[in-house]
Amino acid sequence: MxxxxxxxxxxxxxxxxxxxxxxxxxxxxxxxxxxxxxxxxxxxxxxxxxxxxxxxxxxxxxxxxxxxIAVTRALYGREGLRRVFAGARLALKGKKPPEGEAALRLRAYFEQEERYIALADGLLGYLSGGDPSFAYRLAVGAGLPLGMRAEAVLGEEGAIAAEDAPALATAILNDLTDFIGYALDEGFGAVRYAERLASGARDYGEVAKAAADSWVHNQFxxxxxxxxxxxxxxxxxxxxxxxxxxxxxxxxxxxxxxxxxxxxxxxxxxxxxxxxxxxxxxxxxxxxxxxxxxxxxxxxxxxxxxxxxxxxxxxxxxxxxxxxxxxxxxxxxxxxxxxxxxxxxxxxxxxxxxxxxxxxxxxxxxxxxxxxxxxxxVHPDYAGADFSAYLRIVDSPNPMHRLWNDTPWLKYRLAYGCYWKRCAFCDTELDYIKRYLPCDLDALMAAADAASARTGLYGLHFTDEAMPIKLVRQFALRNRERSRPFSFWGNARFDRSWTEEACAMAAEGGLIAVSGGIEIATGKGLEIVDKGFNLSDLIRSLVHFKRAGILTHAYLIYGFPGQSDQDIADSAEMVRALLSEGLVDSAFWHKFVLTRHSRLYARWERGEVPALEPIVPPSRFAVNDLRFKGEEYYERWTAPLDAALAAWADRGELELPLATFLPKGLARPKLDARTILANAGIR
Ligand code: SF4
The missing domain is CATH 3.40.50.280 (Cobalamin-binding domain)
Incomplete structure (x- = not known):
């Protein structure tokens, strides 16, 4: 074949x-x-x-x-950490020392320098999947260098089960990232550098200077x-x-x-x-x-x-x-x-x-x-990629988060662009959304086949904006016939195309998880963002995914221009109901951001949204995220919604109503989630 x-x-x-x-x-x-x-x-x-x-x-x-990945491995390896500690000593000389807890933490890093260095190569080897026995070494806990994050994973007992070792290894790495960021290079993050500076930067000079001054970049x-x-x-x-x-x-x-x-x-x-x-x-x-x-x-x-x-x-x-x-x-x-x-x-x-x-x-x-x-x-066969260099990062117990970060996926796409391309907040004016082109499955499967033969990996992450059901079906059908089928996952729209039969056949054909935008989980909310499906469609598609055993992750927004407090509260209540019913495994909330290439902005430019008042600063360099008049009003929702979601999704405290997290004066939910679920045939 x-x-x-x-x-x-x-x-x-x-x-x-x-x-x-x-x-x-x-x-x-x-x-x-x-x-x-x-x-x-x-x-x-x-x-x-x-x-x-x-x-x-x-x-x-x-x-x-x-x-x-090459710089990351050099930085966190044994020799790299020697240079980090030597550099930090020099950099901190003459700087005003921190006080209180921060001073103790900083001193602890230097006191544990040799432990960090001794552990470095073993830690990288383990996170690359190369030395499973190292899990038992980490689980014992004794003699490990501990920063704030590692201590939190180890807990009061100071030891963990071997299966939790990836979380501890990740925490030790993250502690080192904090140290490097504090002592040497404030723009440094393990998966990004000076992102805040480059995003929307109106002045190229500032970004160029940050790059030129970066300790990590210059040293490594x-x-x-x-x-x-x-x-x-x-x-x-x-x-x-x-x-x-x-x-x-x-x-x-x-x-x-x-x-x-x-x-x-x-x-x-x-x-x-x-x-x-x-x-x-x-x-x-x-x-x-x-x-x-x-x-x-x-x-x-x-x-x-x-x-x-x-x-x-x-x-x-x-x-x-x-x-x-x-x-x-x-x-x-x-x-x-x-x-x-x-x-x-x-x-x-x-x-x-x-x-x-x-x-x-x-x-x-x-x-x-x-x-x-x-x-x-054209699809990659990943010839030349060394998958053994990549690190399995575990910074959340959430199964969907783990899917993102702790597995070396072969990344492909079933289509370029989005077949819906209408959501109001999305960058629908850009080519990678608005030009929809399905891929040639023969070519895709041949490339994936070559990549898996070379790497021994059979997990595909489709990075589509939204996997089209037609191509998922075709892929799943072919995949089922393979002597060794792929497992795959990707973004999906929770629309009517995901029928019970479609989800079942996709799961049989290798689909393991989907992530998708619910955005605002109310009938009105779905309408104002032009999501293209209603609340009943959403609930039914989630039910179909769950019946097929497919993990689901939801993206949520609040603070869409004109969205009422009541609608935000109702959306949160509906999210709680979806989590309670096990229809959504994990979710992430973000405050709506108006972007320069969004459909909403394009409509405003055409005079179709006169109530919107974007603030567009002049820029010779980057422009993307825009402020708009009145957006700060919604900041009052940020902390309560984050706290509620952490309790519901991470700690399973689904019995706690939204009101538990709301300060006085913020709207309480009025939406009757039980009736909505019943009307969609759930109860
Ligand atoms: S948000 Fe997703 S579904 Fe909506 S237009 Fe953008 S890519 Fe398509």
């Missing part, structure tokens, strides 16, 4: 190659796809692996490298980059000697603001080491979302091009440009790209005609068509 799939996919790529030769045929430059620090620790973030697969399919030599990332680029130089020399271009295309991805500092360093060091032999590109979710209106030219000191959206059309157009002698004329073909011209102006080129960030340009149809094909057929 696997061979058949391979043969089919090979046939298809030959057919595609015959159809049209891309404008960069003959180019022999080497692609290097880099994930800079810091992203999730449990599995490779998929973007660079998709790009790498695309380059190889296009016939260019390519490598994907996850510098995030710069040396890694210097060493890597030395090797790349040798590879390029060898290419040149063999008659190739001797040039490199460096594609750095920044899926989140917390990767920007690392991305800047990666490009800076590349330019310093390779000069004109490297072309640097920056893409990823952060670029496509937050840098969509960028006019600051300074970023182009580091990056030659910013690539937007799925990236394939942009990359293909840059490759075609690099092949032309006349760069001025060649730029007419650029697609979804920003660059700085010779006069220093930032030019946005080749965006779709409906793109308001750069009116007047339009992508060439051929590039867009090629991209559609790539989105359907």
């Amino acid at each position: 696997r061979e058949l799939l391979y043969r089919n996919s090979i046939k298809r790529s030959s057919a595609m190659a015959r159809k049209s030769a891309p404008g960069y045929t003959g180019l022999t430059m080497r692609a290097l796809c880099i994930q800079p620090p810091f992203v999730q620790l449990n599995a490779p973030y998929p973007a660079i692996w998709y790009l790498d697969a695309w380059f190889r399919k296009e016939g260019l030599p390519s490598a994907a490298e996850d510098h995030s 990332y710069r040396p890694l980059l210097k060493e890597r680029y030395e090797r790349l130089k040798d590879e390029l020399d060898a290419d040149l000697a063999a008659g190739g271009d001797g040039q490199a295309l460096m594609c750095v991805t920044a899926p989140f603001p917390g990767c920007l500092a690392g991305a800047l360093l990666a490009a800076e060091e590349a330019k310093a080491a390779l000069g004109g032999r490297v072309t640097t590109l920056l893409g990823g979710g952060y670029v496509s979302t937050e840098l969509r209106f960028l006019t600051a030219p300074e970023l182009f000191d580091r990056f030659d091009y910013l690539c937007y959206d799925a990236g394939y059309a942009a990359l293909a157009s840059v490759l075609a440009l690099l092949r032309t002698a006349d760069r001025g004329e060649g730029r007419r073909g650029l697609t979804r790209v920003r660059y700085r011209d010779e006069g220093g102006a930032v030019i946005a080129a080749g965006f779709p005609a409906d793109e308001t960030s750069c009116p007047g340009f339009s992508a060439p149809a051929s590039e867009e068509e090629a991209e559609r094909e790539a989105l359907a057929t």
Whole structure:
């Protein structure tokens, strides 16, 4: 079966190659796809692996490298921690010492320095799944270095069961993260760096300075980059000697603001080491979302091009440009790209005609068509990814949270974009939501097959915005026929398509969990956010998931413009009922944030929501989250809702009514959850 799939996919790529030769045929430059620090620790973030697969399919030599996990392992390893403690001693000299509890905590770190260092490699090995016996060592508890988080896991008894060892190992790592953040690098977090600074940053200079000053990046990332680029130089020399271009295309991805500092360093060091032999590109979710209106030219000191959206059309157009002698004329073909011209102006080129960030340009149809094909057929086989480097992080007992963080998933998507693309709060104006393109399942399964054969992993995380039921069905049917089926999970919409039969067949075909937006769990709430299903639809789909044994996680919001206190209270009461009935396993609440690319903002721009008063600060760099008049009113709900959810979902105290957590004066629920459940056929 696997061979058949391979043969089919090979046939298809030959057919595609015959159809049209891309404008960069003959180019022999080497692609290097880099994930800079810091992203999730449990599995490779998929973007660079998709790009790498695309380059190889296009016939260019390519490598994907996850510098995030490499820096993480170097930092928390034995030698890394020696440098951390030595650096902290130096950094704290002359600084005003903390007082009280903080002073005791800080002293305890230094007193336990040797214990931390002695434990480091064993801890990393254990969290990578390499040494199961280490669990028993951790469970005993004696002689372990303990910070605030580790103490909390060990509790008063000072020992735990061996199955709780991953939580303790994670807590020790998190204690060290706190220490590094306090003593050496305040922007540091284990899965992000200076995120608050980069997100919505109006000034590039501030972000660039944070990157340049970062102790962690300077001590651990710069040396890694210097060493890597030395090797790349040798590879390029060898290419040149063999008659190739001797040039490199460096594609750095920044899926989140917390990767920007690392991305800047990666490009800076590349330019310093390779000069004109490297072309640097920056893409990823952060670029496509937050840098969509960028006019600051300074970023182009580091990056030659910013690539937007799925990236394939942009990359293909840059490759075609690099092949032309006349760069001025060649730029007419650029697609979804920003660059700085010779006069220093930032030019946005080749965006779709409906793109308001750069009116007047339009992508060439051929590039867009090629991209559609790539989105359907290119899937990573994770060749070159070392899954044994990733860490199983356990910072919550919640089963859905564990699914996210403690398992090394192979990440794929069933479709690009969202088939619904209407939710009012969602970034529906952006390509990755509004352009819905289903994947070619033959190609997807062939790639996943190759990846699992290489890694021994059979768990897939579909990173879709919302897995389409049609593709889930097709995938589940095929999966059932495999000699060793995959387990899979991903985002889903709790809509009518998830019938009892659909959920049962999906579960039989490998579906283990879904996460999805309930947002506001009232009839009115679902309507104002245009969720596309009503309360009865929601409850029924949750029942169907639960009957099939599928875990469910719900995203919730409050503070949507115009939402009443009563509606927030009623939504919380309904959430309590859903948790009580076991229809939702876990949930997360966040205060509504108005974003620049949301449907709500687009409607406001068209004059359809006159009551909304967004505050849009001028920015030459990033823009995404916006404030709006009156939003602070809803802050009064933050603490009570967080406390209620922690009690209900984490501690199982579902008998406690919402009123237990509300201060005087806040609305009490009036919604009759029992009747609603009964009407939906639950009781
Ligand atoms: S919130 Fe989810 S379901 Fe709604 S439009 Fe966005 S991606 Fe689609």
